[in-house]
Amino acid sequence: MSSNYKLNHTDSLGNGDANSLRSNPENAFSDLNSLAQSEKAVEELLIQQTPMQASDDHLIEFSEALRTVAKALRGCAEGKALAQAEAAEWKRRYELERSKNLDLLRQAPLNEEANSMEMDHIAKSPRLHVPENGKSARYALERICAHEVLQDCEPNSPIGSNNKLKRKASFKLSWGCKGQANDQHKKDIVSFESGNITTADRSSKQISLTWETSPQNVLIFTKPKSTSVQVLSVEMVRWLREQKGLNVYVEPRVKAELLSESSSFDFVQTWEDDKEISLLHPKVDLVITLGGDGTVLWAASMFKGPVPPIVPFSMGSLGFMTPFHSEQYRECLEAVLKGPLSITLRHRLQCHIIRDKARHDYETEENMLVLNEVTIDRGITSFLTNLECYCDNSFVTCVQGDGLILSTTSGSTAYSLAAGGSMVHPQVPGILFTPICPHSLSFRPLILPDHVTVRVQVPFNSRSSAWVSFDGKGRKQLEAGDALVCSMAPWPVSTACQVESTNDFLRSIHDGLHWNLRKTQSSDGPRET
Ligand SMILES: NC(=O)c1ccc[n+]([C@@H]2O[C@H](COP(=O)([O-])OP(=O)(O)OC[C@H]3O[C@@H](n4cnc5c(N)ncnc54)[C@H](O)[C@@H]3O)[C@@H](O)[C@H]2O)c1
Numbered sequence: 001m002s003s004n005y006k007l008n009h010t011d012s013l014g015n016g017d018a019n020s021l022r023s024n025p026e027n028a029f030s031d032l033n034s035l036a037q038s039e040k041a042v043e044e045l046l047i048q049q050t051p052m053q054a055s056d057d058h059l060i061e062f063s064e065a066l067r068t069v070a071k072a073l074r075g076c077a078e079g080k081a082l083a084q085a086e087a088a089e090w091k092r093r094y095e096l097e098r099s100k101n102l103d104l105l106r107q108a109p110l111n112e113e114a115n116s117m118e119m120d121h122i123a124k125s126p127r128l129h130v131p132e133n134g135k136s137a138r139y140a141l142e143r144i145c146a147h148e149v150l151q152d153c154e155p156n157s158p159i160g161s162n163n164k165l166k167r168k169a170s171f172k173l174s175w176g177c178k179g180q181a182n183d184q185h186k187k188d189i190v191s192f193e194s195g196n197i198t199t200a201d202r203s204s205k206q207i208s209l210t211w212e213t214s215p216q217n218v219l220i221f222t223k224p225k226s227t228s229v230q231v232l233s234v235e236m237v238r239w240l241r242e243q244k245g246l247n248v249y250v251e252p253r254v255k256a257e258l259l260s261e262s263s264s265f266d267f268v269q270t271w272e273d274d275k276e277i278s279l280l281h282p283k284v285d286l287v288i289t290l291g292g293d294g295t296v297l298w299a300a301s302m303f304k305g306p307v308p309p310i311v312p313f314s315m316g317s318l319g320f321m322t323p324f325h326s327e328q329y330r331e332c333l334e335a336v337l338k339g340p341l342s343i344t345l346r347h348r349l350q351c352h353i354i355r356d357k358a359r360h361d362y363e364t365e366e367n368m369l370v371l372n373e374v375t376i377d378r379g380i381t382s383f384l385t386n387l388e389c390y391c392d393n394s395f396v397t398c399v400q401g402d403g404l405i406l407s408t409t410s411g412s413t414a415y416s417l418a419a420g421g422s423m424v425h426p427q428v429p430g431i432l433f434t435p436i437c438p439h440s441l442s443f444r445p446l447i448l449p450d451h452v453t454v455r456v457q458v459p460f461n462s463r464s465s466a467w468v469s470f471d472g473k474g475r476k477q478l479e480a481g482d483a484l485v486c487s488m489a490p491w492p493v494s495t496a497c498q499v500e501s502t503n504d505f506l507r508s509i510h511d512g513l514h515w516n517l518r519k520t521q522s523s524d525g526p527r528e529t
């Protein structure tokens with residue numbers, strides 16, 4: 001009889017048998033009463049044990065039950081308080097992150113204004129055209145269009161040390177209308193005049209870049225350790241200088257290669273210190289890449305802010321972002337330098353890690369920008385990753401598997417595709433949320449809108465840490481309590497198109513992946529009657 005009330009054991013939160021008592025406490029009391037009123041039971045008890053012992057037993061069991069209930073309630077309250085504290089802490093960090101980003105964005109128009117005044121004063125240059133809608137797009141475009149003065153910030157800087165005062169080439173962007181380029185700018189997408197909601201111009205039209213002043217400064221990135229790339233770079237640098245009269249910048253490694261070819265390449269400019277790379281953007285009108293997609297990723301990673309337009313030549317096995325053929329480099333570059341050219345505006349993600357250790361002082365690790373994706377995986381451990389994912393502070397899901405890929409739409413044809421994600425046109429704004437080998441039958445990839453902030457956290461009860469990599473590089477460990485915060489960056493990467501954005505994208509998936517290649521069924525057979 002007494003076993004009806006016995007609370008054998010409880011877990012750390014006081015759950016277990018306590019729950020059954022808590023869920024139905026009245027039954028427990030009424031059973032006790034009926035037991036006490038049962039003469040037969042009392043007689044039996046008197047025979048088996050002394051009255052003192054019996055009532056002691058009941059009192060002990062009853063007080064045990066109460067203690068367990070109290071423990072369970074305390075556990076619940078503590079859990080709730082902890083969750084609330086954690087939510088508040090994350091909200092604080094999120095707000096800090098947001099205000100930091102807003103500050104950055106606010107500074108942009110100021111700098112732009114300052115530049116503009118300086119420019120107007122120096123050279124009465126035409127102002128760039130700025131699209132009128134959405135703030136983030138406006139800032140992004142202002143930033144990539146910025147006119148800047150080529151002045152050495154540090155007199156001893158090797159970058160452009162033989163430059164006099166030069167002006168960065170200016171350009172304007174225009175959005176095509178029904179496939180035709182014109183001078184229209186982006187307009188509000190949704191109008192709601194007279195209560196009627198209608199959509200007008202869409203955001204992802206073909207974009208055309210027109211030079212307003214000729215590009216003068218070209219930076220070439222090359223895939224290392226490739227003989228064919230080295231041969232082409234020698235030829236291209238000479239052509240750009242002798243035929244086009246351009247200033248050419250290359251990486252220090254490439255300058256050494258060129259000089260070993262001939263001392264006549266000493267006009268080529270480079271840098272010595274990695275810190276000087278941050279000075280590249282104001283000096284470079286155009287970037288050329290010679291290699292595969294990896295070289296485009298490498299080039300983009302050199303720019304921690306705005307990126308000059310990139311002309312990617314294909315010298316790898318695939319090439320989803322490299323539409324130009326190296327054999328025709330002269331014709332291609334002639335056309336690009338003259339303009340106008342179609343571009344694909346590829347979004348990037350900005351990511352940063354928040355360490356649990358740095359909980360009380362807003363940390364700190366450098367923001368990383370990715371053109372393809374940021375991956376959180378299990379590294380060399382054999383344990384499942386356990387990743388809690390939030391989207392703007394709403395819980396999304398917990399990833400248990402090999403990891404998670406947060407990809408741009410440009411990266412949708414890379415790792416995300418291999419993990420089962422959809423292929424998405426690179427100009428569709430969005431963040432792909434693709435699990436890697438999830439240990440669940442119902443986990444499907446998601447595509448989230450471009451305005452959200454995604455947070456991926458390793459929970460404190462995780463069995464192992466996780467590893468983050470950025471476009472397949474720069475691996476960093478995430479310990480329990482650490483989080484990765486990721487949102488759309490305001491600095492896209494514009495790559496020149498061979499034809500136009502959609503045509504290039506479709507060609508790349510046909511040529512690169514043999515997408516949906518199937519022998520055509522012959523008409524020689526049964527037909528619908
Ligand atoms: N299982 C996989 O498919 C897998 C695994 C790891 C990394 N990757 C990809 O490799 C990228 C790094 O490229 P890398 O060249 O520095 O390394 P890499 O030299 O190892 O090349 C990886 C391959 O991915 C291709 N690739 C890169 N970006 C692409 C894109 N946007 N669309 C289609 N294919 C693309 C490259 O052309 C190359 O063939 C990572 O960002 C990741 O997307 C893929």
Ligand SMILES: Nc1ncnc2c1ncn2[C@@H]1O[C@H](COP(=O)(O)OP(=O)(O)OP(=O)(O)O)[C@@H](O)[C@H]1O
Nearest residue numbers: 221222223224291292293294295298316317318319
């Ligand atoms: N300028 C560079 N400096 C250092 N590393 C680079 C540079 N350019 C490319 N890489 C690296 O070299 C590797 C190979 O580059 P890339 O993908 O362009 O060539 P690939 O592998 O031959 O092309 P594909 O994958 O199409 O066959 C990549 O990991 C990339 O990060």
